[in-house]
Amino acid sequence: MIGRKLVERxxxxxxxxxxxxxxxxxxxxxxxPLDVRFEANSAVSDLSSPGxxxxxxxxxxxxxxxxxAVVSGEAEAxxxxxxxxxxxxxxxxxxxxxxxxxxxxxRVVFASSIAVxxxxxxxxxxxxxxxxxxxxxxxxxxxxxxxxADYSRRGLLDGIGIRLPTICVRPxxxxxxxxxxxxxxxxxxxxxxxxxxxxxxxxRHWFASPRAAVGFLLHAAAxxxxxxxxxxxxxxxxxxxxxxxxxxxxxxxxGDQAAxxxxxxxxxxxxxxxxxWPQNFDPKRALSLGFRADxxxxxxxxxxxEDELQKTPAPRTGRA
Amino acid sequence: MIGRKLVERxxxxxxxxxxxxxxxxxxxxxxxPLDVRFEANSAVSDLSSPGxxxxxxxxxxxxxxxxxAVVSGEAEAxxxxxxxxxxxxxxxxxxxxxxxxxxxxxRVVFASSIAVxxxxxxxxxxxxxxxxxxxxxxxxxxxxxxxxADYSRRGLLDGIGIRLPTICVRPxxxxxxxxxxxxxxxxxxxxxxxxxxxxxxxxRHWFASPRAAVGFLLHAAAxxxxxxxxxxxxxxxxxxxxxxxxxxxxxxxxGDQAAxxxxxxxxxxxxxxxxxWPQNFDPKRALSLGFRADxxxxxxxxxxxEDELQKTPAPRTGRA
Numbered sequence: 097m098i099g100r101k102l103v104e105r106x107x108x109x110x111x112x113x114x115x116x117x118x119x120x121x122x123x124x125x126x127x128x129p130l131d132v133r134f135e136a137n138s139a140v141s142d143l144s145s146p147g148x149x150x151x152x153x154x155x156x157x158x159x160x161x162x163x164x165a166v167v168s169g170e171a172e173a174x175x176x177x178x179x180x181x182x183x184x185x186x187x188x189x190x191x192x193x194x195x196x197x198x199x200x201x202x203r204v205v206f207a208s209s210i211a212v213x214x215x216x217x218x219x220x221x222x223x224x225x226x227x228x229x230x231x232x233x234x235x236x237x238x239x240x241x242x243x244x245a246d247y248s249r250r251g252l253l254d255g256i257g258i259r260l261p262t263i264c265v266r267p268x269x270x271x272x273x274x275x276x277x278x279x280x281x282x283x284x285x286x287x288x289x290x291x292x293x294x295x296x297x298x299x300r301h302w303f304a305s306p307r308a309a310v311g312f313l314l315h316a317a318a319x320x321x322x323x324x325x326x327x328x329x330x331x332x333x334x335x336x337x338x339x340x341x342x343x344x345x346x347x348x349x350x351g352d353q354a355a356x357x358x359x360x361x362x363x364x365x366x367x368x369x370x371x372x373w374p375q376n377f378d379p380k381r382a383l384s385l386g387f388r389a390d391x392x393x394x395x396x397x398x399x400x401x402e403d404e405l406q407k408t409p410a411p412r413t414g415r416a
Numbered sequence: 417m418i419g420r421k422l423v424e425r426x427x428x429x430x431x432x433x434x435x436x437x438x439x440x441x442x443x444x445x446x447x448x449p450l451d452v453r454f455e456a457n458s459a460v461s462d463l464s465s466p467g468x469x470x471x472x473x474x475x476x477x478x479x480x481x482x483x484x485a486v487v488s489g490e491a492e493a494x495x496x497x498x499x500x501x502x503x504x505x506x507x508x509x510x511x512x513x514x515x516x517x518x519x520x521x522x523r524v525v526f527a528s529s530i531a532v533x534x535x536x537x538x539x540x541x542x543x544x545x546x547x548x549x550x551x552x553x554x555x556x557x558x559x560x561x562x563x564x565a566d567y568s569r570r571g572l573l574d575g576i577g578i579r580l581p582t583i584c585v586r587p588x589x590x591x592x593x594x595x596x597x598x599x600x601x602x603x604x605x606x607x608x609x610x611x612x613x614x615x616x617x618x619x620r621h622w623f624a625s626p627r628a629a630v631g632f633l634l635h636a637a638a639x640x641x642x643x644x645x646x647x648x649x650x651x652x653x654x655x656x657x658x659x660x661x662x663x664x665x666x667x668x669x670x671g672d673q674a675a676x677x678x679x680x681x682x683x684x685x686x687x688x689x690x691x692x693w694p695q696n697f698d699p700k701r702a703l704s705l706g707f708r709a710d711x712x713x714x715x716x717x718x719x720x721x722e723d724e725l726q727k728t729p730a731p732r733t734g735r736a
Contacts, residue, residue: 194495218544223546225546226547227547228565228646228647229562229565230646232570239562242558245555246549246555
């Protein structure tokens with residue numbers, strides 16, 4: 097979803113950090129339609145299969161966004177697939193870059209996740225807090241971060257890893273992810289549909305809009321690597337909000353009739369999972385490097401309305 | 417070196433955590449002599465070669481000490497070898513255990529390192545400080561820790577990782593490791609030899625004797641996994657001492673004539689490397705779990721004299 101939105105934004109802008117885009121290749125395991133102004137390719141293969149990464153590097157791209165991943169639930173259900181795609185796929189990409197050799201040293205923007213953190217947490221997670229993931233997905237992302245930093249330190253690539261907040265409001269249909277309700281309680285009422293709330297209103301979490309997430313990726317693409325030093329992975333800023341604050345924002349934007357469509361239906365299994373998730377961060381480094389979060393949860397809702405319901409194009413100048 | 421001392425200790429004790437040792441296999445890339453009272457095998461292979469780990473598990477050992485590693489300097493000089501042995505070798509061992517399946521769930525004690533930490537540091541590194549290694553070796557150990565924790569969380573093995581302090585006094589001849597002088601300035605004067613000191617006396621570091629390190633491994637082998645929760649990797653306690661304090665301890669144990677054999681010869685390259693190393697820790701979790709460091713740097717020197725120079729056998733009851 098973020099990858100598609102990133103490509104839409106690149107197509108609108110035609111440039112990244114002031115440099116015109118000469119050529120773009122979108123790689124996925126399934127065919128993706130592309131409609132852009134510059135030379136664009138759409139490649140279909142599995143990055144963890146032999147030779148796939150080498151083929152992608154044939155045009156020696158200056159900039160690589162590596163967003164590919166088997167998601168949390170699937171990586172937990174299918175041990176082999178999670179490690180093969182999320183760990184081996186990432187490592188094969190970095191190795192393929194290393195093996196090009198010479199002075200080839202592309203900027204690699206790696207989408208990591210706040211799933212690298214595991215409870216117990218401090219009141220706000222700062223930039224020096226331990227990675228102790230409680231899922232295989234979080235483990236694989238934490239390993240990807242370590243590899244990115246080591247390959248960067250050795251001058252084999254120029255990497256930046258960004259830990260994305262939970263993306264909200266996710267467009268599309270409800271899904272079964274444990275985090276799905278964070279988007280559902282906004283998205284469904286805005287479309288006049290009922291939404292179930294499986295947790296108490298006191299639950300606190302960390303959010304970014306899809307538009308902000310795309311802004312983070314583009315800002316990371318443009319950062320000077322030297323500004324980062326050896327620590328190449330950053331927690332992105334976000335909006336910290338309780339479910340109660342989410343609902344209050346919905347009420348403010350869309351009225352009481354929207355908020356009334358949220359029906360509490362406590363689910364102990366989801367409560368237990370969400371209880372192990374980070375709630376709040378103190379992302380000083382990312383802020384000092386110019387990454388900017390959405391202004392408020394209200395703004396997150398308005399962005400969803402603009403970008404998904406009204407389809408008003410987002411402004412050319414990103415927020416991050 | 418620690419592996420050899422661990423086997424000597426196991427041979428003396430004949431038991432681990434109250435259980436008699438039925439069979440022991442020592443595995444290394446070079447043939448190691450064994451002289452023990454129980455059934456013992458010495459296996460020679462490269463753990464990162466296909467099938468090697470499976471062969472080692474044929475007897476379904478209850479307890480596995482995984483100390484194998486390409487050391488820091490070599491992993492930095494030979495990128496491929498470091499990742500192959502330290503990352504792939506460790507992962508192949510864990511995978512081989514997983515593939516045995518059924519209710520096979522051995523205790524795996526993994527020797528990690530304080531090299532998982534990288535500067536800048538707080539005044540003392542606590543149990544929640546970030547892993548941001550500044551070497552490929554530290555990166556590979558940090559990845560091993562993440563894998564150990566995830567495989568343990570999933571019930572595939574019962575792992576404990578321990579981050580060893582710098583081992584001091586290392587027996588044997590001087591080597592070219594950047595850390596070599598920490599041992600050299602004690603070992604050489606005790607044998608009437610001159611030792612060079614490449615750094616100022618204010619340099620501070622974190623030490624354990626070889627005997628304490630063996631004690632840590634045995635204590636880890638005996639710990640109840642449930643006591644650890646999801647965070648399966650622990651910084652070991654150590655003795656924090658400046659080079660000046662090391663020298664004062666040497667003077668106290670062996671007199672001024674020994675201390676006078678230390679000749680300052682500043683080496684900017686070594687100063688720069690050592691400047692990036694951790695100096696001090698606050699290892700609360702390990703202490704609460706019963707791991708015990710040497711009492712002082714003086715004791716570290718006396719242990720070297722007992723175990724290496726006088727060859728008095730170490731007491732049967734370990735310190736850890």
